[in-house]
Amino acid sequence: MxxxxxxxxxxxxxxxxxxxxxxxxxxxxxxxxxxxxxxxxARGVIIDITAVEIVDSFIGRMLSTIAxxxxxxxxxxxxxxxxxAVAITLVELGLSLGGVRTALNLEKGVVMLExxxxxxx
Amino acid sequence: xxGQELPIATNGDVVLVRQKVRSVAAExxxxxxxxxxxxxxxxxxxxxxxxxxxxxRVEVEKVSTGLxxxxxxxxxxxxxxxxxxxxxxxxxxxxxxxxxxxxxxxRRLVDEFDLVSAPGEGTRIMVTKWAR
Numbered sequence: 001m002x003x004x005x006x007x008x009x010x011x012x013x014x015x016x017x018x019x020x021x022x023x024x025x026x027x028x029x030x031x032x033x034x035x036x037x038x039x040x041x042a043r044g045v046i047i048d049i050t051a052v053e054i055v056d057s058f059i060g061r062m063l064s065t066i067a068x069x070x071x072x073x074x075x076x077x078x079x080x081x082x083x084x085a086v087a088i089t090l091v092e093l094g095l096s097l098g099g100v101r102t103a104l105n106l107e108k109g110v111v112m113l114e115x116x117x118x119x120x121x
Numbered sequence: 122x123x124g125q126e127l128p129i130a131t132n133g134d135v136v137l138v139r140q141k142v143r144s145v146a147a148e149x150x151x152x153x154x155x156x157x158x159x160x161x162x163x164x165x166x167x168x169x170x171x172x173x174x175x176x177x178r179v180e181v182e183k184v185s186t187g188l189x190x191x192x193x194x195x196x197x198x199x200x201x202x203x204x205x206x207x208x209x210x211x212x213x214x215x216x217x218x219x220x221x222x223x224x225x226x227x228r229r230l231v232d233e234f235d236l237v238s239a240p241g242e243g244t245r246i247m248v249t250k251w252a253r
Binding site: 001020021022023024053054055056057058060061083084085086088089092093094095 | 132133135154157161164165168212220229
């Protein structure tokens with residue numbers, strides 16, 4: 001099993017998925033992220049899937065779970081970098097990733113999180 | 122018949138199936154979107170074999186209708202089988218604790234989908250994606 005590194009930038013955690021994740025690695029990443037959000041006091045999480053060639057129902061569910069889980073831990077999750085072919089396939093598969101915020105790239109994801117925070121005051 | 126059989130016994134095997142399907146799909150000239158669809162379907166069906174039957178195998182085969190090349194995947198296992206196929210093919214129906222999109226979603230991602238199963242007799246699913 002491979003582990004996905006979690007980087008910290010200010011109060012944002014950045015996860016860039018660069019490997020073909022097996023299901024166990026997906027579950028480990030979910031747990032690692034929940035723990036890191038709390039231990040580092042993160043307010044935002046960015047999951048970069050630029051390098052991810054497919055998102056099947058298991059990985060799709062992971063994205064929804066992480067978004068819901070971090071929200072409960074007072075952090076907002078943004079998924080960035082989805083490939084067009086992945087978006088087309090996900091919709092056809094029947095997964096709309098409800099509740100998951102997305103941005104086109106890392107930069108826009110950071111801006112989105114900053115806006116969300118300044119709106120809170 | 123120029124098939125290659127891959128085992129599905131671990132989570133790692135599911136990843137290997139995805140990689141193999143991706144490389145053959147690219148080789149026969151499927152578009153990027155179609156490659157993504159067939160690899161995603163393969164991932165769903167391989168996981169089903171693992172979760173519901175504890176393991177099985179997939180045969181990855183290049184096929185042709187003369188002019189059009191295609192990719193055919195045959196997943197088979199000796200698991201418990203499916204008693205109500207219509208129900209199993211319904212969006213949201215699950216016995217594995219997942220989202221219930223594996224079978225129904227996979228069918229939407231491929232051009233041909235053929236499922237043969239009976240209780241106690243395992244399951245065999247054949248899917249085909251044709252180049253456009």
